[in-house]
Amino acid sequence: MTKLSVNINKIATLRNSRGGNTPDLLKVAKDIQGFGAEGITIHPRPDERHIRYQDAYDLKAIVYTEFNIEGNPIPKFIDLVLSVKPTQVTLVPDAEDAITSNAGWDTKKYKDFLVDVIAEFKRNDIRTSIFVDPVTKIIEGAAKTGADRIELYTEEFASEYAKGNKDVVIPYAKCAQLAIDLKLGVNAGHDLSLDNIKFFKENVPGLLEVSIGHALISESIYLGLENVINMYLHRLK
Template sequence: MTKETKLSVNINKIATLRNARGGNVPNVIQAAIDIESFGADGITVHPRPDERHIRYADVYALKKVLTTEFNIEGNPIERFMDLVLEVKPTQVTLVPDPPDALTSNAGWDTVTHAAFLKKVVERLKKAGIRVSIFVNPDERMVEGAARVGADRVELYTEPYARLYPQDREAAIAPYLKAAAAARDLGLGLNAGHDLNLENLAFLKEQIPFLDEVSIGHALISDALYLGLENTVQLYLRRLGRQA
């Protein structure tokens, strides 16, 4: 079954550029509004405790203006939980990155941390927030996410992106199994990390029931050369969408 896969654009790197110089150039909030107008289905942010890119204040400002889906990623420390329970985005994606992580580099062990995740998921769902758990492409981790009550899983696609240039069939193999497990368990399916214009179409072709991809670094980097509007539309086309 082929379904429309939504594109959520992670704008962390726009905030990184702003923060490098101070002031408000580029304007993160305006960029998000523009990205929506260019056809994206959602905006993703990942506020970290040191606020080195997206700031907590940005999250509140974005909530006031966004008209598409708002996805907030992060490790559910108490400050993060306070933020998302107040803002109430469309979706919260739980990511197990430590405070000093350069970027997300692993999914949750949903078996070892089942009791903790279950409590977090319950709090978020009680507030009416859709919950996705970031996992490695491992059927056991997908099953664990279902057991703790998640609505979706987000498959961590860095290993896929790394192997794709050498052997795309081997790269996709564990993702096909994990995706099938999610579908069989009634979980929604997202994917993200290091997806780009070269590897995205094959992922969508092989997993046609994918609900959403979240893409930031590659998309914003491509926009430096191709322009932001054109880049958003190129990514939509890779998903089989008419921009």
């Protein structure tokens, strides 16, 4: 079964919009785990417009499943991860002003940088994943960085699948198999939803973990958080 890690950035966005502590991010994280999710994901950004850096420290005490921290490895982010020591860090090359992640790493251009950063995390026993587009040369480059896993950037898959183009999954499947052959674990995330997750899971080999936030929280407005988490878990079996 592929693990479901729930990204709770949108819960933090809602909390921050009123300046108080409603909804309570820590309680929601506890509830999400209680409902059956196998992980909690956060993606702090330098302006702390949703997840605050302090949230990472507070969550460390209550996340008893897998704790995944995503972000661009600027010095402040690196210091945070080394201090919190989550289960996994996912490196994402997003610009400071990006609304959301919009590209994976060029693993050839940034190889030396990634090697150095990943080595530091691994020295601290933190599993490291890097966010990548489904391109074979990128996967081959990822294998040379020392990363434990890749996270396939699935925005194009979700967009094309919604139009009825099921062949869009083919490069993802090929890259996942290549990653497995190169001894890399395979994660995936971005715009995965109840509508497309079962098809993606069935067609992409070796999928260890998906990180889902925006769609899952949006679906929960209509269907309820506990119900939606269990719907995902059923589709991921």
